[in-house]
């Protein structure tokens with residue numbers, strides 16, 4: 350059996366389903382370089398016309414917040430109810446509001 | 447706060463996520479046993495997709511028409527894709543692809559026993575699509591709601607593709623059943639061989655499946671093995687009738703009271719023998735996988751060497767969030783000019 354060799358780096362794959370939509374994360378894959386990552390992404394994630402455009406990015410290049418819902422990072426938006434339209438009382442008979 | 451208290455807080459936050467039917471995501475804290483159970487289950491699932499290419503791949507070169515060959519190629523390619531989705535989900539739990547590959551090849555991690563049975567006739571391609579992919583669908587649809595996010599998302603993707611697998615198999619068998627007596631006999635013989643192994647795909651009876659309860663409490667599993675097996679039988683009997691084949695079980699009959707079919711006992715001795723490595727094709731499947739891995743070594747190395755020489759791989763130090771933006775801009779430009 351072949352000994353452990355350097356692994357192809359990990360890429361995250363983002364696909365735009367159709368024009369007018371954002372690219373959405375669909376999964377990851379290993380590839381030796383950016384161009385091959387694109388080709389692999391096409392074969393692995395778009396065999397049935399799932400996309401019109403693909404982004405691939407090395408996983409190591411992504412900076413992420415902590416996923417914890419109680420993360421203080423998101424606290425500033427928690428108490429600002431006045432940013433939502435429902436905060437304002439407008440009489441029901443005022444049209445087009 | 448002490449480490450113990452810390453862990454209690456983390457555990458209770460995990461428990462409440464599970465209780466609310468929310469998903470656990472890769473960077474969340476999770477109990478080590480939850481992680482291990484998931485790694486084992488997802489790896490086994492991924493390996494099954496990969497090894498599962500072999501029995502059907504066996505018939506690609508001998509498919510009876512270009513149409514059937516194209517369908518079979520697409521189906522086998524899908525299974526490779528399923529394996530890759532699942533490996534990718536498994537890697538989010540902190541195991542490497544290389545480790546998973548090595549554990550498959552050494553036999554340290556298992557794959558579904560069904561793929562240790564041979565495909566002796568072309569009808570088996572149809573039977574596998576109908577019964578084996580059918581059983582896989584039964585298993586996988588509830589897993590779309592599994593508690594681990596990446597696993598559930600991979601399952602959703604897979605389930606969308608499985609329907610084609612089952613339908614092409616059933617259509618193949620229907621076509622053969624409309625053919626000669628000899629062809630009909632081929633279909634029946636194939637169904638006779640695959641029916642019981644397909645029922646074994648759901649795993650041992652609930653009484654012998656000690657981890658089921660814990661996995662269900664964690665939301666990793668959604669139904670017990672026996673529940674899924676019953677569902678499979680109930681779904682398949684009318685399909686067999688429509689096809690005109692007999693399922694090889696003299697005890698199979700409708701039970702009005704239960705609103706389900708009663709069926710005979712699975713040969714669990716055979717099941718455990720195959721799990722332990724003594725099925726008809728265990729050695730052949732693993733030998734083939736190792737051979738493919740070794741044969742591909744130079745390709746993997748050459749691709750890396752080419753990437754390095756052409757400067758097509760950014761070194762780790764060059765990686766930064768800025769690269770995300772510039773990569774996306776490049777892609778946008780290409781899109782415009784297309």
Ligand SMILES: [Fe+2]
Pocket residue numbers: 495524525528604
């Ligand atoms: Fe599959």
Ligand SMILES: [Fe+2]
Pocket residue numbers: 525579582608611
């Ligand atoms: Fe399949």
